[in-house]
Amino acid sequence: MNPSDILKRIDRIGSLGTLPAVAEKINEAVAQDTCTPAVLAGIIEKDASLSAKVLKLANSSFYGLSRRVDTITRAITVLGFNLVRDTALTVSVHRMFSQQAGGINVEGLWLHSLACGVAAKDVLSFQQGSGGHEAFLGGVLHDIGVLLISRLVPDKISELYSGRHTIADVLATERKCIGTTHAEVGAYASEQWHFPASLVEMIRCHHQPRSARLSPRTAAAVFVGNEIAKALQLGTSISFFVSEIEPEVWGVLGITAADMHRLVKTVHSDFETARDLFAG
Ligand SMILES: [Fe+2]
Ligand SMILES: [Fe+2]
Secondary structure, eight states, rough: HHHHHHHHHTTTTHTOOOOOOOHHHHHHHHHSSTHHHHHHHHHTTTSSSHHHHHHHHHHTTTOOOOOOOOOOOHHHHHOOOOHHHHHHHHHHHHHHHOOOSSSOOOOHHHHHHHHHHHHHHHHHHTSSSOOOOHHHHHHTTTTTHHHHHHHHOOGGGHHHHOOOOOHHHHHHHHHHSSSHHHHHHHHHHHHTTOHHHHHHHHHHTTTGGGOOOOOOHHHHHHHHHHHHHHTTTTTTTTSSOOOOOOOOHHHHTOOOOHHHHHHHHHHHHHHHHHHHHHOO
């Protein structure tokens, strides 16, 4: 398959409605300088289940707020535009994972993606004890290309992703069969969805964090988060084997081998919280 064939198919994703329309509206609104809390809240509140999930997330231990927020406007004031946008986009991405996909274990891939998001956030917040949310959505979206490929070329899925492989094997097979990789497909689609450039970079570089230029630290966090999710067998990844993490990547994140025990404990507990939040 020619690489441009699959990218042409991705160009039709918008019309196929793969990214929920509400997510596009939220994204567009936040990108405007004129966006106010009332405008963003108005978009989210039109979707009752999205609104309920955003409030549930905002009030969870995930964000560590000391006071309850009862309205979306209040959540925006307390958490900020970007965090509420990311929360709403995470809920929308979960919806994409809830739809049928050809030939892949979509629930397993969702749990793997959620675990990667949680671990990426925990890796970034490890030193300062909180924050790191900018990496969470990157983790949730890192393998979105796999979901898209499963919808665009369902007949290729068993050839691409069955069996126990290293990520190098998976990427080589993707290049051979479809002329591109899930990282490129995910990055291309997120550009079409007008996601922020740093988020596109996290998706594109999630297997090569050292090629990240805009925000190397968050890209490194998503890379490590992916490997932690695999090592802890949270969800189902397309590559079975955990990749080696180079000392330079740990260095960028300021984490040492001695920190791993505490980090893994935090990831386990945050993953349980996140899974429960999205289960209902
Ligand atoms: Fe990946
Ligand atoms: Fe992954």
